[in-house]
Amino acid sequence: MPDDTYTFDDVSVVMGTYNEEAAIDTVLTDIAAVTDDRANVVCVDSSQDRTPEIAREHGATVVEQPPQGYGVAVHEAITTPDRPVVVTTDCDDTYPMERLPDFLDAINDGYDVVSGDRLYHGADAMPDTNRYGNIAFALLASLLLGERVHDTTTGMRAYRRRVIEDITWTENTGLSAELLLRPLARGYRVRELPIDYRERAGETTLDPLTGGLAIAKSILTVGVEERHR
Numbered sequence: 525m526p527d528d529t530y531t532f533d534d535v536s537v538v539m540g541t542y543n544e545e546a547a548i549d550t551v552l553t554d555i556a557a558v559t560d561d562r563a564n565v566v567c568v569d570s571s572q573d574r575t576p577e578i579a580r581e582h583g584a585t586v587v588e589q590p591p592q593g594y595g596v597a598v599h600e601a602i603t604t605p606d607r608p609v610v611v612t613t614d615c616d617d618t619y620p621m622e623r624l625p626d627f628l629d630a631i632n633d634g635y636d637v638v639s640g641d642r643l644y645h646g647a648d649a650m651p652d653t654n655r656y657g658n659i660a661f662a663l664l665a666s667l668l669l670g671e672r673v674h675d676t677t678t679g680m681r682a683y684r685r686r687v688i689e690d691i692t693w694t695e696n697t698g699l700s701a702e703l704l705l706r707p708l709a710r711g712y713r714v715r716e717l718p719i720d721y722r723e724r725a726g727e728t729t730l731d732p733l734t735g736g737l738a739i740a741k742s743i744l745t746v747g748v749e750e751r752h753r
């Protein structure tokens with residue numbers, strides 16, 4: 525096997541976890557099963573419930589952090605591992621961990637960022653407001669980038685660690701969009717991979733209106749900044 529072909533020994537799966545007691549056992553069990561227990565797992569945790577204990581029982585690295593929002597947690601999560609491939613996911617059992625091999629294959633095909641596109645298959649499990657919001661975010665981002673993107677706020681992506689290290693990240697709620705837009709604007713090889721999306725296990729902590737406005741602002745800020753670089 526050539527040196528530049530990665531296996532799950534080269535992969536870290538990382539996530540923010542905020543009171544995900546209802547889902548974390550399933551998510552970490554799925555990751556272990558599909559990666560033959562070879563991916564290392566990092567949870568940046570702000571929970572008051574048993575989430576961090578469950579994560580440790582699964583052998584995950586747990587970094588504790590006061591709750592400061594999605595992007596603060598995920599930024600810590602993506603910059604913690606030292607493995608060459610970093611995969612993000614949410615810890616609410618919405619993303620198909622059985623697709624991890626496809627994400628790794630696309631990295632091995634030469635892509636720098638592989639982004640799970642939930643809207644391709646219709647995202648029936650997504651609340652209507654979120655779905656229409658996500659379609660609007662993708663159109664706005666496509667307009668600013670001059671290139672069609674389909675799902676800017678997906679939580680499931682694989683990155684070559686080099687991309688994460690080469691770029692300065694500024695957004696919080698909008699970090700997911702930023703993690704797609706800046707690499708695209710800078711000419712990294714980015715691929716969107718259609719994925720299924722399931723209904724969330726456990727309660728949401730996100731307010732769709734304030735969250736949505738923050739994401740729209742991030743897309744505008746990042747889009748305009750990248751055009752003027």
Ligand SMILES: Nc1nc2c(ncn2[C@@H]2O[C@H](COP(=O)(O)OP(=O)(O)OP(=O)(O)O)[C@@H](O)[C@H]2O)c(=O)[nH]1
Nearest residue numbers: 540541542568569570591592593594597614615728
């Ligand atoms: N550590 C930490 N994790 C967070 C924080 N906010 C969100 N998360 C985690 O980040 C991931 C994404 O958050 P979600 O609540 O699923 O956000 P979403 O997918 O946009 O919305 P819903 O799934 O509809 O609730 C989940 O695993 C959360 O537990 C935070 O402030 N701190």
Ligand SMILES: [Mg+2]
Nearest residue numbers: 614616618724
């Ligand atoms: Mg979620």
